[in-house]
Amino acid sequence: MKLSGVAKGLLWLIMAYIYAGLVGGRLPYFILYASIGVLAVSLVWVKVLAGVKIKATLDTNRSEVGKVIFIKLKVENTSFLPLPWVHCSMELPDAFGPENREASFGFHLKSYEKKEFQIPLECSLRGFFQWGRMTVQAGDIFGLFYSSKVIENRLNLLIRPRADFLGKSCLRCIDAREGDRVWSVRPGRHVSEFRGVRAYNPGDSLNRIHWKASLKAQRFLVKEYEQSMMNEMLIFVDLASPKHTFKGYDNSFERGLHVAASLAATAIREGLNVGMVLCSDSLLAIPPNRSKGHLSLILDFLARASRGTVPNAFTEALIKEGLYHPLGDMLILITPDLEAGLVQTLSMFTGKGYKVFVALLKLETFEDGDIDIQARDLAVSRIRHMGIQVLLVDKDTSLQILFGGVQHAAG
Structure with missing residues (x-):
């Protein structure tokens, strides 16, 4: 709770008291008593923040550069008094880029209400990161006072480098010597090289039949492959x-x-x-x-x-x-x-x-x-x-x- 807010409230009460004492009458004293009541209710109301529980978790503890993760927040008001406004802010590590150094959002809570939120963040930097400190602020229904507290959550995230699939022919190309001819690669046989055809034998897979060559030869021919030595x-x-x-x-x-x-x-x-x-x-x-x-x-x-x-x-x-x-x-x-x-x-x-x-x-x-x-x-x-x-x-x-x-x- 800000001391300046309390000081302003006390200053208002002193001024109302002096005014009522000097002028007299029902209206000045009504203003004084109403001010005392409003300030008392506000001071009690703002204490409701102590009953707010917030838990932050990650949807995964491993990700990779370029992927989006979610911070999941579970919020609960354990008091019978509603909170007209709550503001949460969390400092973020370098993992999510220089433009995402803080996650902040606001909401309101009814009495005994529970809410869940998700904050999407794109992973920008590889490494291991720990964070989780959150600052929560809430105020009374009249907007006169607010209080804040710090909630410690422990979030751990390992961000790996991006791992792209480079295609089935990539390994056959790497296995070739400089200047070698690289043959087209049969799906599922990335390290096999097509060497030619031979006559079909009982037991050969139908998937290996070379249909164009078979039509020309007027008999079934199957493809032959030579396995690369790269294991x-x-x-x-x-x-x-x-x-x-x-x-x-x-x-x-x-x-x-x-x-x-x-x-x-x-x-x-x-x-x-x-x-x-x-x-x-x-x-x-x-x-x-x-x-x-x-x-x-x-x-x-x-x-x-x-x-x-x-x-x-x-x-x-x-x-x-x-x-x-x-x-x-x-x-x-x-x-x-x-x-x-x-x-x-x-x-x-x-x-x-x-x-x-x-x-x-x-x-x-x-x-x-x-x-x-x-x-x-x-x-x-x-x-x-x-x-x-x-x-x-x-x-x-x-x-x-x-x-x-x-x-x-x-x-």
């Missing part, structure tokens, strides 16, 4: 490069995590074992798997990923973790910089027969991006001559289009 994918994410940009919500650091999440989601959905290596000040390696809950585990770690400062952490992690995996595995590198040590390491990996794909963040498209474009293009040309595919990932183009471009460029 596992190991994704290395460079979190320690000094070239990363961090200005704004759509910086190169967050874009790299978006690429990693999307590749992992696509590969697991298509049946591959996926591992993840986060290269920061400390190395975090998630072994390849495709079991239920594995993608959720990867996305949780990506949600909590933080910036590193250790020099050459990415190259050292690639050597330490990459060489322990079989030659048939695909190594995916997500980085903003092809520094000399990394290029030399990639030469060693290709010399040993490893398959490598590089998603290189195009820094000049990000705010405050600092890159020597000529040196970058020279490094890209060099590793492409090793047979390594390099995809330049800019700030705005959708990943579905970019990885579709891999297929187009390889064809």
Whole structure:
């Protein structure tokens, strides 16, 4: 309750008392007694706020960038006195953007009334967030006084990077060497390559019949596929490069995590074992798997990923973790910089027969991006001559289009 409101009420009573004493008569004293009654009722009424209960919860404790979550509020007036107006405000974390730093709304409550509200908020920033302090204000029916109180709620939200499905042909395109022809992919067989047709044998699936070829040959022919050797994918994410940009919500650091999440989601959905290596000040390696809950585990770690400062952490992690995996595995590198040590390491990996794909963040498209474009293009040309595919990932183009471009460029 504001002291100034009480002071104004007392000042009014003193003035009414002096006026009644000086003038006399029924009307001045009626005004005095009525004022005393109104102020007394207002002071009692405003205490009803103590009986207001508000509980805030989230409809989920996990979300991802770009999705909408709801704060659910349950409000109850435990008093027989109604509240003509109630105003609630809650400070919000950075998760919902600079324009959504506070959620506020007003309502009224009848005696013993219960109400429920939902506040929609779009997740804008990856990370783990805690908040929940709410300020509630209410006033009397005459609008003379109001009181406020703070209610503590504990809300926890883990916002993951957005994980887009990149299409069924994405993995077959990544598996191709630089300059290889990429065949069209049969649904459900993303890592199989169409090799030709053969005569139909009893027991062959009717879905594999090549109808056009069968009509020409006047006999049933079925399609033959050759299975790719890629069984596992190991994704290395460079979190320690000094070239990363961090200005704004759509910086190169967050874009790299978006690429990693999307590749992992696509590969697991298509049946591959996926591992993840986060290269920061400390190395975090998630072994390849495709079991239920594995993608959720990867996305949780990506949600909590933080910036590193250790020099050459990415190259050292690639050597330490990459060489322990079989030659048939695909190594995916997500980085903003092809520094000399990394290029030399990639030469060693290709010399040993490893398959490598590089998603290189195009820094000049990000705010405050600092890159020597000529040196970058020279490094890209060099590793492409090793047979390594390099995809330049800019700030705005959708990943579905970019990885579709891999297929187009390889064809």
